[in-house]
Amino acid sequence: MSKFKKKTSASQDIPTAALPDIIFMLLFFFMVTTVLRETDILVEQNIPKAEQLRKIERKSLVSYLYIGKPKKAEVYGEEAKIQANDVFIEPKDVLLWVANEKDKLAEQERDKITIALKVDSEAKMGVISDVQQQLREANARKLMYNTRVLTEQQAGL
Amino acid sequence: MARSKSRASSEVNAGSMADIAFLLLIFFLVTTTIASDKGLTITLPPKPDDAEEIDLIIKERNLFKVSINSADALLVEGERMDDYTEIKDMLIEHILNPTNDPELSESPDKAIVSYKTDRGTSYEIYINVLDQLQGAYYQIYGERVGLTAEEFRTLDLSNPKDQALYDEGREGIPMAISIAEPTNIGG
Numbered sequence: 001m002s003k004f005k006k007k008t009s010a011s012q013d014i015p016t017a018a019l020p021d022i023i024f025m026l027l028f029f030f031m032v033t034t035v036l037r038e039t040d041i042l043v044e045q046n047i048p049k050a051e052q053l054r055k056i057e058r059k060s061l062v063s064y065l066y067i068g069k070p071k072k073a074e075v076y077g078e079e080a081k082i083q084a085n086d087v088f089i090e091p092k093d094v095l096l097w098v099a100n101e102k103d104k105l106a107e108q109e110r111d112k113i114t115i116a117l118k119v120d121s122e123a124k125m126g127v128i129s130d131v132q133q134q135l136r137e138a139n140a141r142k143l144m145y146n147t148r149v150l151t152e153q154q155a156g157l
Numbered sequence: 158m159a160r161s162k163s164r165a166s167s168e169v170n171a172g173s174m175a176d177i178a179f180l181l182l183i184f185f186l187v188t189t190t191i192a193s194d195k196g197l198t199i200t201l202p203p204k205p206d207d208a209e210e211i212d213l214i215i216k217e218r219n220l221f222k223v224s225i226n227s228a229d230a231l232l233v234e235g236e237r238m239d240d241y242t243e244i245k246d247m248l249i250e251h252i253l254n255p256t257n258d259p260e261l262s263e264s265p266d267k268a269i270v271s272y273k274t275d276r277g278t279s280y281e282i283y284i285n286v287l288d289q290l291q292g293a294y295y296q297i298y299g300e301r302v303g304l305t306a307e308e309f310r311t312l313d314l315s316n317p318k319d320q321a322l323y324d325e326g327r328e329g330i331p332m333a334i335s336i337a338e339p340t341n342i343g344g
Contacts, residue, residue: 020175030189034185050196053195054197125276125279128283129338142198
């Protein structure tokens with residue numbers, strides 16, 4: 001017992017001087033790794049869930065289309081709309097949009113473009129098939145339906 | 158005059174620096190959403206006039222027909238179905254056909270899934286059923302190389318070893334899910 005008592009004279013404070021540095025490192029890590037969203041999403045996005053997900057191999061080849069009921073339903077109506085970049089487009093404009101997106105890529109990669117569809121659960125297949133027909137026309141045939149992960153417990157319910 | 162103050166500590170009190178940094182950190186943690194770039198991938202068929210007009214005669218027994226009407230009711234192989242989670246096992250049996258049932262596909266490479274929707278079908282059920290269909294294929298691929306469906310899907314294709322497994326799993330059994338143009342009948 002007496003052996004241990006000798007140590008009590010030592011300071012019990014943990015030196016916290018380096019704590020701000022550690023926190024700042026964490027902060028910088030998050031600031032550097034996060035990508036700010038470039039576009040405001042104007043449609044509702046309640047993405048459905050699925051189990052058989054694949055990851056996108058190269059993010060630089062992906063262009064996004066958002067489909068869903070407009071958030072400002074009193075201005076744009078209840079019908080599901082397609083949003084590309086910052087504006088609503090009609091299905092027939094998809095062809096032009098794909099051409100623009102392809103122009104942004106290097107020449108040898110243009111055929112590898114992947115279109116990611118972020119579609120609201122309540123949207124109907126009509127608008128989606130219109131888009132798909134246009135994408136076939138534009139020869140952008142790699143398609144991905146963005147979904148969230150369905151966990152085992154949810155699947156059991 | 159100035160010297161009288163020199164006894165006081167000249168250090169800036171940095172004790173609350175950690176708190177400030179924490180606040181910033183928490184702010185960033187809360188406001189950022191981690192982009193989820195995951196989903197179901199498909200490849201669309203080429204343009205109608207690009208594809209050569211081949212009169213493909215697909216035997217009825219090789220087709221696995223799934224259709225959904227605008228009321229989100231499901232028709233699988235000519236029968237109504239209420240629980241879409243059964244499709245996966247049905248499709249696996251259809252593709253592999255272990256008992257050589259004359260109603261099911263001749264061989265795994267000849268099996269074709271025909272998936273038809275209506276313009277009024279909701280996207281959610283479309284994704285749920287597509288998930289089942291793809292799940293059946295991934296499970297078959299996985300079993301061939303001794304992996305689970307999930308392990309097979311997450312194989313890293315930039316790694317040659319994984320790529321070899323991936324090719325081996327898919328060898329001879331194409332994921333033939335044909336998404337037909339929706340009907341416009343309604344009801």
